[in-house]
Amino acid sequence: MRGVVVGLLASWLWVTGARAQEPVAAAPEVEPPPTWRFKQKERPVKVVVLAGSIGAWPKQPYAERLAEMCRNVEVRNLSKVGFGALQLKQRFKQHFLENPYVNLRDPELEYWLVFQGGLNSVGTPERTNHDIRELFTLAHARGLKVVAFSLTPWGDDSDPKRWAGAAGLRYLRATRTVVDFVLGALAPQQALGDYARKRAAGADAPWQPEELPEVAVDLYRSSLRHEAAPLRDLEAMRTALSKDALWKRQHADLDETARAAALEADAAEAAEVPRWFLRTELRSFDHIHPNAEGHRLIAETACPRLPASWGCTCPNAPVAAESPAEAPASQPPRLPMTTLLLLYPHWLRVLLGAPHL
Incomplete structure (x- = not known):
């Protein structure tokens, strides 16, 4: 039965969430008004995660892993399968900014948006960047700060409509246009094209702070990528x-x-296109959606770049050496947590959520 459920879920995500194409006009989805609220008073940093089907992945998604790594953070995942940049912007308005149970005026709380979307609309990269830019501006206007994750590597030779020959080159460049905008590596005209004229600062003005994230994490050029694939x-x-x-x-x-x-x-x-695909061992049911191990790598790649106020403890992060004057003479060397976990029996590692070690 479990295999049937997983298979049905994979088919549903493929049909609704894996179409990296131009968004089409459709009747807006009618959803009830939001009633959710943040509940963990001991965690003063409130984070809303907004992405498409990758962020909405049901098994150990990176949103859950960030909450585990960062002791001061409470996470609400608003990711939605099949949503491109425009739909995600609208969802942010409806389910966060218009939520009467979210108090953005509380001076004791710190609010952050973690955004990782745009793949479902990557076929129109300039429009996608325009919608993402408007989302960042909207979040900043309401007092949030922004962490932006780039798109993850994707593609496969088994998808010839998008990745064979000249088509593959076009999708590669479209993906990079969205990635490099999020990373702040493109000028406004490069990132937005004709949409640059819609900027309040003017088409030729440099980026304004509210248009870009405070923190940008490059997942596209990370260890998720199949860098050693044959040419x-x-x-x-x-x-x-x-x-x-x-x-x-x-x-x-x-x-x-x-x-x-x-x-x-x-x-x-x-x-070189295959070298920008998602590594085979990190794929779930297709070449777009990372599996649980892929989500672990996403969270661990982002962790060292996250704000100090989040209180994150990053796995495998190097421990700063103490100076001889500060270190007690009898202090034994510290073993990394991964080494300690290897000393535990397998059943206990499973219980602790680390069966892969």
Whole structure:
């Protein structure tokens, strides 16, 4: 029965949450008004996690792991399967900002948004960045600070519609556009295109503080990525690009020498596409959604960058050496927690939630 349930869940997530494409107009989902509230008074840092189906993963998601790592944090996960950047922005308004049970004026509390979304709308990266930028601005206007996780690696050769030949190069670049905006690595015109004209500061103005996160975590170029994947055949990439109608239109104005140089550069980039996929052993039921181990890596990658006020204890983080004057002479060397757990019997490691050690 458990296998049937997992299979049904995987099929549902695939149909609703794994379509990295342009958002289509649809009737808004009608949901009852929010009634949830933060309840842990001893945890003064209140964190709302907002993402698509990756954040909504039901088995040991990174939101739960952050709550375990950070002693001052209470987490509410508002992630929603199938939602792109626009829908997530609307969900943040409806389920957080308009929630009468969330007191944003309490001076003893600190509020943070952890955002990790946009894959479901990555096919239109400039519009996606526009919606994410508006979300950050909205959160800052209400007194929240923002931690932004980039998109995670995704893709596979078994998905030729999006990842074969020239299509793969287009999705790679679209993904990087969203990733690099979140990381603050692009100028407004690069990240937003024509949507830059909608900025209050003006299209040509530099980024304003409210438009970017306080903390940005690069998950795309992290250990989640299959960096050692074999390259695609370079000649096959040259052929695919040279026959692609869109590629030919985009380079029609170049002379023969410049077009040949562009073809060579783009073919080399397309050959590297598999090295930007999610590592095989970190996949759940498809090439998009990380499994429990992948979520562990997401949380551990983010942990060292999280604010000091969260009180996080990061696994495998190096312990600062004490100076000889400060260290007691009889103090024994400290063993890392992972080493100590290895000394426990297997049943106890399972009970403690560390069966993978």
